[in-house]
Amino acid sequence: MTTLELKPFFDLLYQKSKEWAPETIIPNIKELSNIIVPQLERLTEGKFRHDRNEALGFFDAIAQFSSTGLLLSLEHFQSLIKNYAQRIKPYPHYSGIKIELPVEFK
Numbered sequence: 001m002t003t004l005e006l007k008p009f010f011d012l013l014y015q016k017s018k019e020w021a022p023e024t025i026i027p028n029i030k031e032l033s034n035i036i037v038p039q040l041e042r043l044t045e046g047k048f049r050h051d052r053n054e055a056l057g058f059f060d061a062i063a064q065f066s067s068t069g070l071l072l073s074l075e076h077f078q079s080l081i082k083n084y085a086q087r088i089k090p091y092p093h094y095s096g097i098k099i100e101l102p103v104e105f106k
Contacts, residue, residue, distance in 0.1 A: 003100050011085070013032075017074060056088040
């Protein structure tokens, strides 16, 4: 496993997504959400709440889109990544949340 803060995670996700075919976006994110969402849900302290909720919102948005059965275009997906990454509060209000990712994702 490798550890990343949320902003670098979203940056890495954006870069990795360039390699994905549209039909693999939702399955890839579902697989990642199985790893990341439980980690985020354990963060209950007040300082984590905003950033945690934004990251959870990203995964929830993808899950809701997947329920439509439509393909998610790379452009739309990358737009979602940018939008949610911008919602993570910058220093000095940044929570510093760190998540563990499988090494092969990096």
